[in-house]
Amino acid sequence: MTDHTTSPAWISSSGPDGDVSYPPAPWAMVGQLWLSVLKLRTGVDELRPAGVYGVAFVSYEPGSPLTYSELLVARLVPTQQHGRCVSITDIWVDSPASVAGGRELWAIPKQLCDFELDTSHRGPLTSTHWSTSLERRPIASASFTDVSRAMVRIPFRGTTWQPGIGDTDGQDRTAALQGSSKALPCRGRWDFAADGPLGWLRGARQLASFRQADFRMCFG
Numbered sequence: 001m002t003d004h005t006t007s008p009a010w011i012s013s014s015g016p017d018g019d020v021s022y023p024p025a026p027w028a029m030v031g032q033l034w035l036s037v038l039k040l041r042t043g044v045d046e047l048r049p050a051g052v053y054g055v056a057f058v059s060y061e062p063g064s065p066l067t068y069s070e071l072l073v074a075r076l077v078p079t080q081q082h083g084r085c086v087s088i089t090d091i092w093v094d095s096p097a098s099v100a101g102g103r104e105l106w107a108i109p110k111q112l113c114d115f116e117l118d119t120s121h122r123g124p125l126t127s128t129h130w131s132t133s134l135e136r137r138p139i140a141s142a143s144f145t146d147v148s149r150a151m152v153r154i155p156f157r158g159t160t161w162q163p164g165i166g167d168t169d170g171q172d173r174t175a176a177l178q179g180s181s182k183a184l185p186c187r188g189r190w191d192f193a194a195d196g197p198l199g200w201l202r203g204a205r206q207l208a209s210f211r212q213a214d215f216r217m218c219f220g
């Protein structure tokens with residue numbers, strides 16, 4: 001994890017994990033993303049109803065203003081102003097600056113956890129294993145094999161909508177995202193710890209997985 005905090009334009013914050021500074025919006029990020037789409041039969045609460053969810057591991061790499069790992073769960077929600085938006089229900093990163101920036105700029109409810117990432121290449125094939133834990137207790141792990149690096153770059157765009165949180169004084173926030181990546185379906189297998197914060201996804205049916213290799217994204 002590398003936080004570059006020298007620019008005076010960065011925003012200082014006494015975030016939930018101590019004093020940090022983070023870049024102003026938008027964030028121009030580069031990295032790697034692995035996403036699986038799951039169908040949850042039984043809702044958990046108002047924010048997590050039955051339906052289709054995306055669960056992803058992301059590595060924001062050098063070239064990004066903040067570098068960190070991320071685990072997120074999101075679903076599509078209808079909004080009046082922006083149509084269907086991505087809404088993140090659960091998210092962890094390993095950068096206190098990213099926690100503060102995500103929460104204060106966009107109401108993204110980031111928390112901290114620990115990550116392990118292991119990636120290896122054989123020819124065009126990439127094999128990847130991710131795991132996460134919170135105070136040594138597992139949250140989720142996943143393994144993927146993909147050939148996305150061999151794909152041509154294709155554009156993507158979207159909008160996130162987040163319900164208000166304390167860090168935004170209860171105000172909803174939206175953020176535009178757009179970029180490009182080398183994206184293809186891949187093989188993915190997830191395990192959610194039964195007694196962890198994503199245990200509610202254990203029974204969800206996995207529908208498909210995708211890898212976005214070498215993405216470039218402008219967020220916010």
Ligand SMILES: CC(=O)CC(=O)O
Pocket residue numbers: 027029070098102108219
């Ligand atoms: C730029 C971002 O905040 C994206 C994320 O970390 O989810």
